Amino acid sequence: MAVKVSVVGAKGRMGSHVVEAVQGAQDMQLALTLDAGDDLTTITPSNTDVVVEFTVPSVSLNNVLALIAQGVDVVVGTTGWTADKLAQVTAALENAPRENQQVFIAPNFAISAVLADHFAKVAAPYFESAEVIELHHPTKVDAPSGTAIHTAQGIADARRAAGLGAMPDATETDGGSRGQVIDGVHVHAIRLRGLNAHEEVLFGNAGEQLTIRADSFDRISFMPGVLLAVRKLAAGGHSGLTVGLDKFLDL
């Protein structure tokens, strides 16, 4: 039986892609499509199994709390989640109307990016050197990307856990070309017209290199991850709040 999926933020940049992706999935059925101003209480367990919420940070928390109160499971793609906001979601889920109710939030739905971040952590203990390059379109206002910071921290954690010390680096004179050091890991940000969102992680030992690269050319790249999350919630077994698409991959 097809999973009934409603979309909140259905006319937005991401939401419109979600609507198309759900319509194209044989095991799903598009239920309601809502946007700013629409009444969230029209979404109920009788018409919806899973809601996908892709709106803006300023309204997303309230949307999610309202949807929890409606008794439906929610996949959230909106960014901007702080520890405090996540705590409010957890608290709401403890008092949710339906047993085993589920909310899933992911900062990045691109499977390639999530896998690259994971593989970087796994590989880190085995290499003397590691650096992170992220490449984005030139209209991005922050550098480096949140994903690159996360990857660098994952590498740093894995190196510490393995008892590795500082990476070799004899640099004496530099005018800034060595990039930003995050938890001991050098991170470099490229801004290039034509690019979208890309990350490359370089590992080195004497005589060898390992490179892991994730390219997101288009926001349509988030759709396989969104559909995967919908299927996981529809299958159940993830009650409460789950954060991060890596939790739903078989890693």
Next chain:
Amino acid sequence: MAVKVSVVGAKGRMGSHVVEAVQGAQDMQLALTLDAGDDLTTITPSNTDVVVEFTVPSVSLNNVLALIAQGVDVVVGTTGWTADKLAQVTAALENAPRENQQVFIAPNFAISAVLADHFAKVAAPYFESAEVIELHHPTKVDAPSGTAIHTAQGIADARRAAGLGAMPDATETDGGSRGQVIDGVHVHAIRLRGLNAHEEVLFGNAGEQLTIRADSFDRISFMPGVLLAVRKLAAGGHSGLTVGLDKFLDL
């Protein structure tokens, strides 16, 4: 206390690097170094904890059997192991003079290559498309490389296990540019002066790509893997025959 390491094939291309690597490792001590014609029975548990054997396929099996009879643990880097040869090692280990005696054989000691092969298997279920490119020096006589074949088969197995069908490919006319199809996976071999041994695995979904690349610039890249294997056998817990460096990585 330092691990006492003897090297068989000590003057060979790989063996001479092993001698240097052991000498450079603070937790190891170089014991005996033997070459063709030398008496393997000089190697005993009293002077050696672990032997590293890097010779040629035609003599390696006999060397390993002799070393098992001497009661020492063996790390084998020589290639050319068939199922039949491996079975002889397993049988010999069952009658080994020392309890919990260990033999470790790896077709590839480059950590980057072993990780790339592993990551390819993990990533494969999540992508519509996957192809393998291997790049080697132009004096290599076989194409594609054994590593590339192994990677392609790992991808194919992972896709089958995940229930994925054939990859999308509308090619109607081709004069051979699409490469060799191994278990449904297209494999391409590049031969270029200046290269050594390299592998690149490409995965694609709508709007995204994941690339995993391992470069071995020099045979010195095998040394971290050899030392890792020596340490694993010295620490014990791997009695019998173990094949593949991935078994000794925390994956």
Next chain:
Amino acid sequence: MAVKVSVVGAKGRMGSHVVEAVQGAQDMQLALTLDAGDDLTTITPSNTDVVVEFTVPSVSLNNVLALIAQGVDVVVGTTGWTADKLAQVTAALENAPRENQQVFIAPNFAISAVLADHFAKVAAPYFESAEVIELHHPTKVDAPSGTAIHTAQGIADARRAAGLGAMPDATETDGGSRGQVIDGVHVHAIRLRGLNAHEEVLFGNAGEQLTIRADSFDRISFMPGVLLAVRKLAAGGHSGLTVGLDKFLDL
């Protein structure tokens, strides 16, 4: 004074991008936009300086001949031009109503691809080895791409002119992984969901490699080349037929 640009095939996939690109160019002014069924004789030197023609191979020749008769300069992006068709254009231009009338036809308007193809020819004489990899979306029906064939032939010509012999290649056993050999150059075609049109040229000498890669992520990448061609014809000095965007780059 702004260049007056008319677009034939204005509602097509490429033509609609051309309309937007012309509207976005400060030194151009959009004149007429025509599609199948529209009367080409409405385009005259009084309302149009340069016409951009992006239609389909079956009608493009007739369009171009009609536009020449109208006395306007034409930039043609439609593919499928044979030597015979080109000869008809040349003949028509000799009897064109306006002096120094110009037609420009390019098989590829992506500047990165045109530069990569050119650089490959320049680099070829200096390397022992060279191979070409092209990567495209999996709905492409031909392999390898016309661009890759052109690049391979350019490399082969440059090697011959420099007196270079065959590339080093000791391959004895291969099941097809070495790709298609075009004029002595190995060409490999990758088909991967998520990609659009990409080419990578690898050159190798002992101890060094040169890599030239062109990525076209989107057909919008053709627009800078189209606008460049329009500006070149508007500036004059290219009377008769010119084929290939490289002619309009400062190479």
Next chain:
Amino acid sequence: MAVKVSVVGAKGRMGSHVVEAVQGAQDMQLALTLDAGDDLTTITPSNTDVVVEFTVPSVSLNNVLALIAQGVDVVVGTTGWTADKLAQVTAALENAPRENQQVFIAPNFAISAVLADHFAKVAAPYFESAEVIELHHPTKVDAPSGTAIHTAQGIADARRAAGLGAMPDATETDGGSRGQVIDGVHVHAIRLRGLNAHEEVLFGNAGEQLTIRADSFDRISFMPGVLLAVRKLAAGGHSGLTVGLDKFLDL
């Protein structure tokens, strides 16, 4: 008739490779091999056509002046040449004992690096964005590399000549990840165990990217460039001082 080549610094890291390269070249004949302490006046036009000088910056100028006085042509691979030192060479050549005497000095003999630097200049006018990444072994003390600085300046010059303004970059917050800005071009330096000397130049327009990458895996990569320079001087026609291998390539 074979070109008679003498090597000064013949036992050094680079010089020993030059000796081997000359011995391996069918059109050359190894003449004298000298090292620190040896008498340069043993080198004369009767035994030597071209000298290759690969020593250290502190002695190279004196060596070159002495060799000019001997009446032989010189290919210089030693680095550390300042404008003042070059002027002394030029002056000495004006009073050289032999007519049309030639000295050639190159900061980089790797053909791939020289070509990449050249191609970057040619491509620069055609792209909105350009950034430079250099990657080296972690024992290098300066960052970014001299080659990367040269490439960035070449890009900047070419953009200025083409009337291009600043590259698009909306970055508002950055902790250093955007690298060092050299003449308006962002330059990033990676330091990774296992690497030698590598440079990657990225160009971007809407929807497209051009990448030019030079990898020097080993100092043997300088030999084709050294032999090329020897042949050019042996053929004559470059009297006086010539700086830069690009002058000897057909670009």
